[in-house]
Amino acid sequence: MKKTHLLAASLIAAASGLAAEDAYAANLTLCWAAWDPANALVELSKDFEAQSGHKMNFEFVPWPNFADRMLNELNSGGKLCDLMIGDSQWIGLGAEAGHYVKMNDFFEANAISMDDFIPATVTGYAEWPKGTPNYWALPAYADVVGWTYRKDWFARPELQAEYKEKYGRDLDVPATLAELKDIAEFFQGREIDGKTVYGAAIYTERGSEGITMGVTNALYNYGFLYENPEKPYDMEGFVNSSGAVEGLEFYKALYDCCTPPGSSDWYMSETIDAFKSGQAALQMNFAFIWPGVNADPNVGGDRSGYFPNPAGPAGQFAQLGGQGISVVSYSSNQDAALEYIKWFAQPEVQQRWWDMGGAPALKSVVEAPGFADSQPYAQAFLDSMAIVKDFWAEPTYAELLLAMQNRVHRYVIAGEGTAQEALDALVGDWTEVFEDDGKL
Amino acid sequence: MSGASVTGPSRRLKWAAGILVVGYALITLMPLLWIMATGFKTSPDSIAYPPKVIFAPSLEGYVNLFTTQTRQTADYLAANPPQTWYEKIVHDRGMVITGTSRFGERFMNSVIIGFGSTFLSVVLGTLAAYAFSRYRIPLKDDLMFFILSTRMMPPVAVAIPIFLMFRNLGLSDTHAGMILLYTAVNLSLAVWLLKGFIDEIPREYEEAALIDGYTRFQAFTKVVLPQAATGIASTAIFCLIFAWNEYAFAVLLTSGTAQTAPPFIPTIIGVGGRDWPAVAAGATIFLVPVVVFTVLLRKHLLRGITFGAVRK
């Protein structure tokens, strides 16, 4: 077994060596979502172009259409993308349907070890099936849901005094979700600098994945589990456990009491708009926005602080975001695409990636002395990455997600039924999806 | 109509009508003006709370629309001072321009596909409408209804078969494919509009031309077409408005090469959030060609849309 592995590895190494000698110039297309980090990647990749002689093209699809568009591309065996920075939940589909090239041999041949990456990102972005050493991507962009708060408001002596009197605690970064809600309640409707401000801007979006990416931060910490740890796909009593119900009720209570009016369909960009325009004391959002907040003329610098998702009664977790970079199996430039990944995995490149506003998952970068102080949000990023959990990464993830969006939005935003009913119905929907897929 | 006509509206009525219409126009204009104004705001001003009516104008939105930018370290920024006014705008926010954005390409795709399909719809629609108007075609009413019915299918319903079909024919994500598709969708409207119009052209004109020795085809090109110019112009306006602004097919069937601007504009992302000034700038620029086209053909607009409902 080992021998064949080695043989294959050396063959690939030889092949890539040959390719390098040939110095052929490929036209590579990298597909990703259209957002801040993607622009940074374009800049970063110029170095690769200069070194390798390959030409890089980029196809960036805006987030709301990213999944539809790219999954359509993959499902139809399209050759548009040579490299795909696909969302973490696509990995199951990418592996099972043969959209992605398996990376194990390539990693071995080029001495790229998954042990060098933050473990959660390896599980989240590269492995399928989860928990087995089968790799389909290299962790590319580490992301996680965390919180931003108005440090300048928190620091006001009169507010601190009033808060202390009311809650018997200092007004500071909350240690638990319950404390977070107290803070949000405290700020809700308060007059600050002549404007009415509100507690927390949270994810509530209906159309794609917004409210799911938000509510899970409460659900996990109150005891929600996707399935029985002993028995896969056994969801009854885990998805709709009493803890999960409590978590969902918490999220609704937070939405009802302490969010800006009109925040019924908010995701990444709406919450950031609310925070930047000074409407909210707290903001839930993926960590990718932190460099932008830090640089903002109105709320940047010392005016904002960052903290990981606070703990709940059942532990402390945070929703994983982020993506791995994969080679598309329909590509005719697989060698050049692998060359790009090899280049991207280098510690120096990863370090530059961080400097330019990217979020590397390489341990040698994030654990380097001085990293935690390199940016005001670096510590919160590290702490958050240590507590991540992800949504289903099954090939049927899109159906599972749609069911959750529907059930949760109906309960939390539209106020239909009870939390128990919503989660019971969710178990029903998910069971049906797994049955259709032949997993149950 | 002469002002002195007995049945003409009185002066007072005219005043009242004028005030009501202008009032409505001003209300309806407000969201539009807000979009245009947002295009000239800075990013923080665009999301100001409460909203800003008076603001210092900036071209940030337009610069962001046409370029891609990335954040850079303070050292890098200090070492690379801006050379041009637009680089300065970006530079002042701690960013550098890394290249041109895709907007120009998308816009050109819209021009090619929008005007291409409008031209084709009008040509094919005129021919078909003429035939339906002048000749005895078996099951004419049913065929006309069939043509209308092709507009009833929601785009999302037929997108999958069309996607598979286009891929087999090598038409997926091509200008030609999208032109054919939009032409097919617009044909129903074009045939219905134009048939009504051609119905109104007296047959005697063509008969006279035939007696003068013209062929049928000559009679069509030299007598009917000039008479139908008004109808053709207004049909072209409606076809262009649809093809120019279509979203569902564009988002589902195209990507790199043939994607038009409508799926692109609403999703322009700036630093972290949506870049509202750039979105607004894109919406404004995108509106210009249709407005110009409509204003040029404005005289024909009203007379054209009679849908054959008029019998003289």
Place this chain on the structure above:
Amino acid sequence: MPETAMDSVARATPPRVARRIRGLSDRMIAWIFVAPTIFLLLAINIFPLIWTIRLSFTNFRANRPNAETAWVGLRNYERILSDPDIWQTMQATAHFLFWTLFFQVLIGFALAWLINAKFRGSNFWTTIIVLPMMLSPAVVGNFWTFLYQPQIGLFNYVVAFFSGADPTGFTMIGEVALAPWAIVIVDTWMWTPFVMLICLAGLRSIPESIYEAAECDRASKWRQFWTITVPMVLPFLMLAVLFRGIENFKMFDLVVQLTGGGPGSTTELTSINLKREAFEKWRTGYASAYAVILFVTVFGLASIYVKALNKVKER
């Protein structure tokens, strides 16, 4: 008349060929003229429709091209018709359809009638009113989410200015009671000009002589309005309703950008629901059955309507 290329071609053509072209029977010309249209519609509309009907009896999934496809008979149809969620989307669509048509007809007709008074500058203001119709619905939907934001948008401040209410006291797309009206307002804003233009064309087609005759009979203005204006414009109005009705039954881009179907599923119109089934869940067979049901519904309603329209026209 100046000589054109056509004339010279005609003269240069040998008599036999000319006779053959001239000799083309009317029937031939008719078919040559109609054929490209019919062919294109068959290829791009009917062929996919037939394909869709075929798929609707299978469990095909477009994201699993390698999986086996089985015939499932009418099961997809049964599942759809017995799904209460789908009835809810139908209801939402009906609400949207009825009220958008109601307001657009009412306001569109009123505006056309007022503009027809031909006050000074009426042409200019007509052009202004038509502007919203020329925007892209996706961009409009997207931008109105911004206008509807209570804190940073324009809409609530304007309403508050006129009514004295608290601008942050209500949220148009966030409340179950208001969201269905939020989408009606935007669609009405955007498409009233379309109905107005058609009504205006109708009003202008009424010969002056009819009013003059009525005036001689001393019919009141009010009576003239109901016995001449309304009946004469009715066919136009009905056509406007037909086209708007068909468009709004398939409404997708504007609403999906505006509310994404929320809150909950309050504004989840059938097209949005269908898109989720077809392009997010990838249940192609099921979505195809859904599409067929929708098509049959519109087709049926429209054919009844067109019959009624033809009756009105004949009167």
